[in-house]
Amino acid sequence: xxxxxxxxxxxxxxxxxxxxxxxxxxxxxxxxxxxxxxxxxxxxxxxxxxxxxxxxxxxxxxxxxxxxxxxxxxxxxxxxxxxxxxxxxxxxxxxxxxxxxxxxxxxxxxxxxxxxxxxxxxxxxxxxxxxxxxxxxxxxxxxxxxxxxxxxxxxxxxxxxxxxxxxxxxxxxxxxxxxxxxxxxxxxxxxxxxxxxxxxxxxxxxxxxxxxxxxxxxxxxxxxxxxxxxxxxxxxxxxxxxxxxxxxxxxxxxxxxxxxxxxxxxxxxxxxxxxxxxxxxxxxxxxxxxxxxxxxxxxxxxxxxxxxxxxxxxxxxxxxxxxxxxxxxxxxxxxxxx
Amino acid sequence: xxxxxxxxxxxxxxxxxxxxxxxxxxxxxxxxxxxxxxxxxxxxxxxxxxxxxxxxxxxxxxxxxxxxxxxxxxxxxxxxxxxxxxxxxxxxxxxxxxxxxxxxxxxxxxxxxxxxxxxxxxxxxxxxxxxxxxxxxxxxxxxxxxxxxxxxxxxxxx
Numbered sequence: 477x478x479x480x481x482x483x484x485x486x487x488x489x490x491x492x493x494x495x496x497x498x499x500x501x502x503x504x505x506x507x508x509x510x511x512x513x514x515x516x517x518x519x520x521x522x523x524x525x526x527x528x529x530x531x532x533x534x535x536x537x538x539x540x541x542x543x544x545x546x547x548x549x550x551x552x553x554x555x556x557x558x559x560x561x562x563x564x565x566x567x568x569x570x571x572x573x574x575x576x577x578x579x580x581x582x583x584x585x586x587x588x589x590x591x592x593x594x595x596x597x598x599x600x601x602x603x604x605x606x607x608x609x610x611x612x613x614x615x616x617x618x619x620x621x622x623x624x625x626x627x628x629x630x631x632x633x634x635x636x637x638x639x640x641x642x643x644x645x646x647x648x649x650x651x652x653x654x655x656x657x658x659x660x661x662x663x664x665x666x667x668x669x670x671x672x673x674x675x676x677x678x679x680x681x682x683x684x685x686x687x688x689x690x691x692x693x694x695x696x697x698x699x700x701x702x703x704x705x706x707x708x709x710x711x712x713x714x715x716x717x718x719x720x721x722x723x724x725x726x727x728x729x730x731x732x733x734x735x736x737x738x739x740x741x742x743x744x745x746x747x748x749x750x751x752x753x754x755x756x757x758x759x760x761x762x763x764x765x766x767x768x769x770x771x772x773x774x775x776x777x778x779x780x781x782x783x784x785x786x787x788x789x790x791x792x793x794x795x796x797x798x799x800x801x802x803x804x805x806x807x808x809x810x811x812x813x814x
Numbered sequence: 815x816x817x818x819x820x821x822x823x824x825x826x827x828x829x830x831x832x833x834x835x836x837x838x839x840x841x842x843x844x845x846x847x848x849x850x851x852x853x854x855x856x857x858x859x860x861x862x863x864x865x866x867x868x869x870x871x872x873x874x875x876x877x878x879x880x881x882x883x884x885x886x887x888x889x890x891x892x893x894x895x896x897x898x899x900x901x902x903x904x905x906x907x908x909x910x911x912x913x914x915x916x917x918x919x920x921x922x923x924x925x926x927x928x929x930x931x932x933x934x935x936x937x938x939x940x941x942x943x944x945x946x947x948x949x950x951x952x953x954x955x956x957x958x959x960x961x962x963x964x965x966x967x968x969x970x971x972x
Contacts, residue, residue: 502970559970634967703971739938739947743817754955764888768860768881788887791958
């Protein structure tokens with residue numbers, strides 16, 4: 477049941493990314509999601525039972541699924557490496573293509589030499605006591621854990637530099653990556669206890685496997701969908717607010733420019749004013765120009781002034797680094813002219 | 815060449831990309847002029863004939879003096895307008911732009927070498943002023959865009 481849920485969540489993520497990221501140049505996340513979705517689909521019992529006999533009936537689909545999972549995570553890791561500043565040499569090596577290829581060769585070799593029996597949907601339970609099978613599983617999940625640790629570091633870094641709604645996707649990714657790391661640790665622990673015969677200990681942590689799997693995929697998928705969706709929502713919301721300010725300030729601006737014509741009257745053909753935000757900026761500047769020009773009598777009510785200030789705050793995008801960059805240090809005139 | 819083309823060429827000539835911070839712009843303008851730029855607020859400027867800001871320049875520095883405004887956005891526009899004059903190469907003109915229009919009573923302590931030429935943001939009536947104000951708007955838009963600019967993170971995950 478969990479495998480079906482995870483697969484559905486993954487394919488939903490793929491569909492979402494294909495829509496939300498269709499104009500993007502980098503497709504690492506889309507590739508990663510598609511490959512992982514395919515790996516998860518192979519884990520669905522009826523699919524597994526239907527496919528495995530076609531490939532010899534020796535649980536080859538287990539290997540195919542795990543190799544796809546590792547490949548998908550390699551693309552995720554590649555995205556992480558491109559996206560963040562967190563690139564220690566060791567992590568770069570761990571998430572490189574040669575490391576993936578070596579890991580794939582290792583797991584394929586270990587799997588080939590293990591006693592795999594006949595098609596079963598409980599491969600690790602049935603054969604996990606073999607050192608080769610245990611080592612195989614440990615290799616797969618160690619690789620997954622390394623990629624997820626890099627993802628966690630990136631998500632935490634992103635949480636620190638974002639605010640408000642934009643922090644939510646990074647937070648979801650951080651939770652998902654944490655659950656994923658816990659899941660990988662659980663699996664490795666189960667592999668070791670299974671190999672050494674400590675089955676009571678293995679069953680003790682087995683209870684965490686299902687919930688951790690579900691939590692990992694749910695949170696990671698939510699984070700990956702939320703990231704482009706949040707930006708899109710914020711942009712739309714900002715556009716709506718810009719239009720609203722333009723409409724509300726229009727009568728004030730008309731009065732101001734009657735008394736003191738500005739650029740919008742003297743150079744009306746400019747293409748720049750086709751952008752609503754540029755237009756709003758111009759209107760705010762021209763209202764302010766009229767307000768401080770001693771040659772004209774132009775005053776606005778406290779209500780209108782409050783509206784103007786809200787429009788300015790909207791344009792200055794307070795709370796971001798760009799706002800800090802619009803501040804400059806003024807010095808005393810005497811100092812300036814020394 | 816029309817004003818919009820002139821502004822577009824000047825903007826491209828900065829080589830700052832689609833978005834930049836105010837600090838990056840200041841740095842680019844200083845590199846362009848190969849001298850430091852000093853900005854100072856002089857409230858008295860606003861009391862005189864609609865002036866918002868004055869750009870004074872000499873061989874070793876450019877000085878931007880601007881009026882007081884309660885608005886940070888408006889104050890930024892004063893400075894960006896003067897930056898625009900510099901970027902558009904209006905400082906290289908031989909005209910004595912507005913040097914004679916700034917009364918001694920307004921800025922009595924300005925050293926003689928700084929009074930070579932001055933360009934003031936007052937009425938946007940001449941082609942030079944229209945170009946400078948247009949460019950200032952575009953500079954403001956690019957600074958504003960920093961908040962929404964793509965980072966490597968949003969490029970991959972956004």
